[in-house]
Amino acid sequence: MALVVQKFGGTSMGSIERIKHVARRVLQEKEKGNDVVVVVSAMAGETDRLINLVKEITAEPNERDMDFVVSTGEQVSAGLLSIVLNNMGYPAVSLTGWQAGIKTDNAFTKARILDIDVERIKKHLKEGKLVVITGFQGITEEGDITTLGRGGSDTSAVALAAALNADRCDIYTDVDGVYTADPRIVPQAKRIDVLSYEEMLELASLGAKVLQIRSVEFAMKYNVPLRVRSTFTEDEGTLIKEEDETMERVVVRGIAHNKNEARITVERVPDKPGIAARIFDALAEANIPVDMIVQNVSVDGYTDISFTVEKNDASKAEKITKEVANEIGARNVIRDDRIAKVSVVGLGMRSHAGVAGKVFETLAKYGINIVMISTSEIKISCIVEEKFTELAVRVLHEAFGLDKSE
Template identity: 85%
Template sequence: MLVVQKFGGTSMGSIDRIKHVASRVIEEKSKGNDVVVVVSAMSGETDRLIQLVKEITSEPSERDMDFVVATGEQVSAGLLSITLNSLGYDAVSLTGWQAGIKTDKAFTKARILEIDTDRIRNYLKNGKIVVITGFQGITEEGDITTLGRGGSDTSAVAIAAALKADRCDIYTDVDGVYTADPRIVENARKIDVISYEEMLELASLGAKVLQIRSVEFAMKYKVPLRVRSTFTTDEGTLIKEEDAEMEKVVVRGIAHNKNEARITVERVPDKPGIAAKLFEALAEANIPVDMIVQNVSVDGYTDISFTVDKNDISKAQKITEKVAEEIGARGVITDDKIAKVSIVGLGMRNHAGVAGKVFDTLAKYGINILMISTSEIKISCIIEEKFTELAVRVLHEAFNLDK
C-alpha cells in the first residue's frame, strides 16, 4: 500500500515535535507500506520570513517573495529526513522542484500543472521514505513558486493523485473537521464522514482545516482523504464521494471567514460590457472575486458590490478606481470590517425553508445581512465583522448541530 502523509506547521513546530512526527511515519512504514511525507514549514516560520521582507518593502517582487518563503519548508523536510535516518530508517528529502512539481507562473499563489513522479518512484522502489517540501514548485523557466497559504495540503493531495496512492492522511493540530470552529462554538461536534462537495464548500468559505485546492484535487482524482491529529490516535474525518446516507443531513457544518473585504462601485452606467471591463481587469491582476451583487438599475445607473480577499484589497481598490474613472462611475467605497458566515449541507438540495430559517435566526439577534450568495448546498451571508462569533453560535444552535 502507498500512503501519503502530510504534516502541518504545528506538527513540525519544534525538534521534539519533529521526532514525534518521525514516530508516526515509522508506524506507517512498519506496516509494510510505502510512505511519502509532505511537510509544512515549522509553525510561525513563514510569517517570520514574510515579516523580514516587509521590513524592507511593502511591495516586493512576488518572484523574490516566493524565493524567500519557500525556504521554510526546506528546513522542515531536511530535519525530518535527518531524524528518520538517525533512527535507522532510510529517508531522503526533496524540494518541490526536485520532486517534479511543475506550476504556472502565478507567484505566491501558483497552480500545479503536472508532477513528474519518476524520481519519487525510484526512491520508493529502493525502500526509502521520501520527504517532500509542501507549498512549492517550479515554473517551466526554473523559477521557484509557492502555492498560497495552506498550499502544503494541495502538494500532498496532488502527489497522492499523481502516485495513485491508496490514501492521503492530512495530520494537523485538530482531530478532524468540526460542525463549526470549536474555539467559537463550545459544543461543536467532530464530523466522522463528509463528502468532497461539502468539504469543498466549507474550505472555500473559511473552514481552516484544509486548503480548497487540496479538496478539488482529491475530488477530481478520487483520493480518499483523512484529516486527523498528529497528537492523538483518533481516526479523524474521512472525506470521500457522497452516498445516499449523507443527503439525510440538512446542514453539515458552519464556516466563517473574516478575511474578506467589500468594494462598491457607485453609480455605474447600466450598459452591456461594463461589468466585464471591471472583472476582467481584476482577473488579469490575478485577484479572485467572491460574491457579486448588482442593484436594480435606476435612471440608467446601478451600484456593483463585490468581495475580495482582505490581502488583495489595496491592489483591487487601485484597479477598481482606475476602471471606475474609465467607465464614468461616481466613485469607489471599500469596507474591510465585514465577515462571511455560511451553512453547508448536501441535504439542503431537497429540504425547503433552510434559507428562511437562516435569515430569521440572524434577524432575531439584530444581525443585518449585507450580501447573500447561495448554491445547491450552501447559503452565505456577508455581515458586519463584529457579529461573526454570535452569528456562528446562533446558527449552530438553530440547526441543532450539537446533537
C-alpha cells in the first residue's frame, strides 16, 4: 500500500460536475489500495472574486484581514469534495490548513511553511478515510490565518507529501504536463516527459505557471517525486525527479516567459559602500522579493541601480525606494511596468558553450533589444520590452530546435 498526495487546481474544481469528476479520480487511486490525501484549490475565479471584493473597499487592505477573506475559497472546495466522496459511499473528512497542522510564519499573503503536525491526518488515514485538505493556507503561532501566495496549494501539497513521507505527489491541473514553451504562444511546443528538480525550479521561477516555485523547492529538498498531469486525461504527464546523467544531453530544455515584472531604476546614486544595501534592506523588511539587479559603472562618484520586482509589489517597492532615495541623495526613481522576462533553461548549458551567444544573436536578428541580463549555470534570462515577449519566445524556441524535441 502506498501513500499518495493528490492536488487539484482551481480549474479542476471549477463546478460541481468537475468536483464529481475529481472525486472519481481520487477513488481510482483509493481503489488501488492506496491511502490518499487530497489538497484542493479554490474554485476557478473564486480567489480573484474575493480579492476584488476587498479592493472595492480599499486598494491597500490590512494583509491579515486579506488572508482571512481569501482563505475561505479553499474551504468551500474541500467541503464540497468531501461531501461528494461521502455521498458516493467513501468516508472522507475535510480539514482546513490549520486543522491539518500547517504552521507558517506571519508574512501575510506570502507566508512560508515552518512545520506540519501530521498526527491528525495520520489518525484519519488509519480510520480508512480519504483526507481532503485546503491548500494555500496555514496558521501562525498566534493563531492567525495565513495564505502562501499565488499557486500556494502546490506548496501545501508537496509540503504535506514530505511531512507524511508520501510515496509520490501528483499535481493535477488543466494541462497535461510541462511544455518546452507556453503552447498558447508556440503551437509547436512539446510536452517534456522528464525534468530535473533544478530545471523545474528555474522554469517555475522564470514564469512557467505549471508549478509554484516553493513547491519545487520543497520537492527538491525532501526528494518528493512529482508528477504534473491533467485532471481530464489519462496521460502520464511530466515526471519531476532527481537529476540523472542522461539529462545533460539536452542543451536547452525549455523557454519560459514572465510578464509579471516591473523595473525600478534609481538614478544618480552615490557610489559608496553600504548605499545599495540601504535600498535592498528596506525592500527585504517589507517582504518584497527582488529578482534581477544591475548597477552601472560609476561616473563622477555616482551610479544608476536598476532592479526588477513582481508587478503586484511594484507600487509598494516604488514608494519605499523613493523614501530611501531621498535619504541617500539619489536624483530620481523611475518605474517601468512594460517589460517582460524571457529565459532559456537546460542542464546541458553546463557542458555546452555558445548558448548565450545564440540567445543574443537570435534576439538581435529580430530587432529585440535586451534591457537586462541574468545568468546561472543552467539559465539565461533577458529583460525585453513587453510588446516583444511572444516574438522572443517563438524565435528562441525555433533557434534551439525545441519543436523537434521529445
